[in-house]
Amino acid sequence: MSPKAGRNHRRSGQVPGAHEEGHAERREGVAPEGARAGPHRAVGGDRVTEARLTLEEVAKAMNHLGTVEAARANRFRVVPAPGRGREAIVRAKERLRCDHMVQMAAVDNGKSFELHYHLTGPHRTVVSIIVExxxxxxxxxxxxxxxPPTGIYERQIHDLFGIEFEGHxxxxxxxxxxxxxxxxxxxxKDWKMGPNRFYGGISKEGT
Structure with a gap:
């Protein structure tokens, strides 16, 4: 028996092709073909995100505060001069719209410690600020x-590396x-567990 006239046989989530009655899968978060984005925005389905940052934009925002280089397509590395780490984070937040802390980590390179602040924003570009x-x-x-989420990371780093975060x-x-x-x-790197030293928790006597 033939289907009733006028009945729509498309599955949910499908749209007709551009030039024929075939099916084309609708992908969530993907802009329709031919959509145009402005110089500072990119259209994606129902969402609107800012265009990715450029090396020139990051360098201008830091304004000779330290070195700036492209680590990869959507990531930039900033190494501010000594004592200007907080200022670099302020500029990243205010001038580059980096208002989200992706992660904060610490590294012991043997000579000094490094704090890695990985920031991003609506542009989905990661700006990594490395502070010695x-x-x-x-x-x-x-x-x-x-x-604010940085406060938890600072407590963890203070616990494991002994770095003091003034003002916390x-x-x-x-x-x-x-x-x-x-x-x-x-x-x-120079830490070693001492012999016969109690490192917290349940002692052998308490087991």
């Missing part, structure tokens, strides 16, 4: 007030136990 912290005086201003409202233990020995930071 001296090993003999590991102190740096906190940026928890600029990007509560650098309390978050990973190590409360009875972990003071002054011992397990992710430092």
């Amino acid at each position: 912290v001296p090993r003999d005086n590991p102190r740096i201003p906190s940026v928890h007030d600029l990007l 409202p509560g650098l309390k233990r978050i990973i190590l136990t409360e009875d972990w020995p003071e002054g011992e930071y397990p992710l430092r």
Whole structure:
């Protein structure tokens, strides 16, 4: 029996082809063919996102604050001059719309510590700000007030590396136990577990 006249046999989520009655799958978040985006925006389905940042835009925003280089297509690396790390983050937030902290990490390179702030925004470009912290005086201003999620990362780094984040409202233990020995930071390259040293938790006597 032939189908009733006028009945629509397309499956949900399909649209007719451009030049014939064939089916074309609708993909969520993909702009229709022929859509045009403005110089600062890219259209994607029902969402509108800003165009990716360029090396020139990032360099201009930092304005000789430090070195700027392209790490890959959608990622830039910024290394600010000593003592200007917080200023670099302020500029990234205010001038480049980097209002989201993707991740914050610490590295012990043997000579000093590095703090890696990976930021992004509606442009979906990652701006990585690498700040050096001296090993003999590991102190740096906190940026928890600029990007609130950073406060958790700062507590973790303080716990494991011993870096002091000045202005943080509560650098309390978050990973190590409360009875972990003071002054011992397990992710430092020069840290070694001492013999017959109790490192918190349940002691052998308590098992």
